[in-house]
Amino acid sequence: MTIHDQAAAPSRQIEPIRHDNLLIHFTSEFHRIWDSTGSRAKPAAFWRPTPAPDVLPGYFPLGDVFTAGLHNINGSTVVAVVCEADFPSADSMNGPALCRPEDFELIWKDSGSGSKKDGAVWRPLAPQGYVAMGAVCSNDHEKPSLNAVRCVRADLVIASDIGELIWNDRGSGARQSLSAWSVTPPGAAPGEIHFAPGTFIAANTFNRPESNVGVYSLRMQITPLIKSSPQLPVLSAADAPQKNGAATIAQVVELPWFAVKDDLSPLEQLRTTPFYRLERTDQYYLVGSGHNTGDGSRAFKWTTQRLQNPKMLRLFTQLTTVNFVGPWTRHADMLPTLPFSARLDSQFTHSETSISGWQAPSVTHVIAMAGKGRFVAVYQLESFYELLRADGSQVGINLGYTHDENLYLLQYPPHECPHNTAEQPAPTATDSAP
Known part of the structure; x- marks a missing residue:
């Protein structure tokens, strides 16, 4: 069962960041998907962003959130969520800003760890022309729903770097290894902002992932009004x-x-x-x-x-x-x-x-x-x-x-x-x- 920790929703609708036909907003509401309780690894938890449908209708996560520790992050952590705009791209050759992943690739599951709940980590596989921006978790060993996250059109993001280590399952007893890493945006060009959505990059090793794993940040223009x-x-x-x-x-x-x-x-x-x-x-x-x-x-x-x-x-x-x-x-x-x-x-x-x-x-x-x-x-x-x-x-x-x-x-x-x-x-x- 997924644990749902409630958090206060924003009192009013606020304007999103607009990048072509992509709308970017933020949420501080999450479902806890899995935690390491019962395993021998250091405490950690996976969370699913859950934007309130009455405040942010049509918004989807870009990936799940990983935290070292078991504290409740509702109301204290903010991540980006995205929505398809109700108008097309300025370039008629471009398609929708968002799409569902085609499938998921297993990165890690907790088998052998002794944790009280089953859990697994998956990599979304994006269609051609789109990219996945973070790993997705499940509270069992089955693939997540294809509607769990959205992939973003490649021209709307910017290639980024692997950041700091968030957690690894060293000592957990699981048959597979897992490490979770943050995302570091590149230096912005004049008139731009590059920002990580708050998701994480997962690897089935304790070593820093290779640079070709596909790491991306969102971007926006600082355009004079x-x-x-x-x-x-x-x-x-x-x-x-x-x-x-x-x-x-x-x-x-x-x-x-x-x-x-x-x-x-x-x-x-x-x-x-x-x-x-x-x-x-x-x-x-x-x-x-x-x-x-x-x-x-x-x-x-x-x-x-x-x-x-x-x-x-x-x-x-x-x-x-x-x-x-x-x-x-x-x-x-x-x-x-x-x-x-x-x-x-x-x-x-x-x-x-x-x-x-x-x-x-x-x-x-x-x-x-x-x-x-x-x-x-x-x-x-x-x-x-x-x-x-x-x-x-x-x-x-x-x-x-x-x-x-x-x-x-x-x-x-x-x-x-x-x-x-x-x-x-x-x-x-x-x-x-x-």
């Missing part, structure tokens, strides 16, 4: 220019709960903030202005302070684990069952040219040339980043970035080709240490 540009101020006369342009929310990305460290517990994050909103607000600010009243050309020089601060950047990463200049992974304080690798797009973080921009000296000297009788003003782009929960409250601290490569020279009277700013004399910038 908003993409706009701020307006550059306009000079209307040879008088005091506008100090700052209008602040514009230039880009917004959503980060899933498991990729952000927060004061909330992981389950509170999932229930209250399944997605965090990382906003970038852009604004032009005035570096300096001047009026050339002389008979010849004149150079104007200003000094400006950069917003970026390496100490603040490090503090932001410590508080949230989100990294602006490279990938980030699970922190020790975060949920242990969902290893991931995430990386923000380099254009979003202004690090597409060089990550040293966030570590650059804090003072810039700007030089602009003004012709006879001309009034000039130089503006520079500033970006402000804020990480928000679903209720609008802030996580971590604000970050600011001054884009030193984008200096804009405005002149009055206007240049002969006012719409072609590239033909105007460009201001130059030189760096100085703080």
